[in-house]
Amino acid sequence: MKFNDMHVHTSSSPDADLPAVELCGMALEAGVETIGFVAHVDLHPSDYCYNGFSESDYLEELDLAESSGVRVLRGLEVGEPHIFMDKAESLFTESRYDFITGALHWIEDGLILDEAPFLHGDHREIVEKYYRETLKIVQYSSINILAHMGIFRRGMTRAGLAVDFDETILFPSLIREIFATMIHRGIALEVNTSGLRRPEKTTYPTAGVLRLYAELGGRRITLGSDTHKQENAFFGLSSGNSLIRSCGFTDYGIFVRSEYASCPLLGN
Ligand SMILES: [Zn+2]
Numbered sequence: 435m436k437f438n439d440m441h442v443h444t445s446s447s448p449d450a451d452l453p454a455v456e457l458c459g460m461a462l463e464a465g466v467e468t469i470g471f472v473a474h475v476d477l478h479p480s481d482y483c484y485n486g487f488s489e490s491d492y493l494e495e496l497d498l499a500e501s502s503g504v505r506v507l508r509g510l511e512v513g514e515p516h517i518f519m520d521k522a523e524s525l526f527t528e529s530r531y532d533f534i535t536g537a538l539h540w541i542e543d544g545l546i547l548d549e550a551p552f553l554h555g556d557h558r559e560i561v562e563k564y565y566r567e568t569l570k571i572v573q574y575s576s577i578n579i580l581a582h583m584g585i586f587r588r589g590m591t592r593a594g595l596a597v598d599f600d601e602t603i604l605f606p607s608l609i610r611e612i613f614a615t616m617i618h619r620g621i622a623l624e625v626n627t628s629g630l631r632r633p634e635k636t637t638y639p640t641a642g643v644l645r646l647y648a649e650l651g652g653r654r655i656t657l658g659s660d661t662h663k664q665e666n667a668f669f670g671l672s673s674g675n676s677l678i679r680s681c682g683f684t685d686y687g688i689f690v691r692s693e694y695a696s697c698p699l700l701g702n
C-alpha cells in the first residue's frame with residue numbers, strides 16, 4: 435500500500451507533537467510514500483494556535499526529514515484565509531512551499547470544531563454560514579486545497595446533535611457555487627479522514643458532498659489524515675481511498691510547487 439497523505443502536522447503546530455523526521459519513520463511502516471506536511475498559520479486571536487508559527491523552525495524541521503526515504507512536500511494550513519491571508523503572507527515566503535491549504539475553523543467568535551456555537555445557536559443557520567464563508571474562501575484566497583469541508587460535524591456531535599443530514603439538499607445552490615468556483619480556480623477538495631476516528635465516524639466532506647463534486651466535474655482531490663499525534667498518525671487513509679473510489683474517482687493528487695499531479699487510487 436502506498437498512500438499520499440496531504441495533511442500531516444508536525445511539532446511546529448502548537449497542537450501537534452511529533453517531529454517531521456519521526457513521522458517519516460512511521461510513514462514507511464504505514465505504507466505512506468508522500469507526506470504533505472502542514473503547519474497551522476492561525477491568526478484568529480482566540481485560536482489555540484494563534485501566532486504559533488515560526489517559518490524558520492518549521493522549514494528546518496522539514497529539511498531534517500528530507501533524507502528519510504519519504505517524499506516530503508511543504509505545505510501550510512492557513513485558517514480563515516479570506517480574512518487573514520494578507521497578514522498570514524507576511525509570516526511566510528510563498529515560494530518555499532509546495533501548497534497552501536485553506537481552512538475554516540471559526541465563524542466570527544465561534545469555533546465550529548467545538549460544541550459551544552451549537553449549544554447556543556440555530557445549527558442549520560451555523561451550517562449555512564459555514565458554507566457562505568467557505569464560498570468566500572474559494573472565491574478570494576490564494577489556496578491550492580480546501581481543507582476538511584464539513585468539519586462542523588465535529589462540534590455538532592460534541593453538542594449531541596445528529597449529523598446525518600445532507601447539505602447538498604439543504605443548500606444546493608450554495609454548495610454548487612462553491613464547487614463551480616473551486617473547479618474554475620483549480621482548487622482541490624480535500625477528503626479529510628480525521629472524522630473517522632471521532633464519534634461522528636465520517637470523513638469531511640461526507641460521501642454525498644463528494645459525489646456532488648464528482649457530478650459537477652470536480653477532478654482534483656487530495657487525501658489527508660490530519661495527523662497531530664502518534665496515536666492518530668495516518669489514520670483512515672485506506673477508508674478514505676475506498677470512499678473516493680466509490681464516488682466515481684480513479685485518481686487523487688498532490689501539489690508539487692503549486693502544480694497538481696494526479697496519482698492512481700489504490701485498488702485500480
Ligand atoms: Zn484544520
Ligand SMILES: [Zn+2]
Pocket residue numbers: 441443472511660
Ligand atoms: Zn490540520
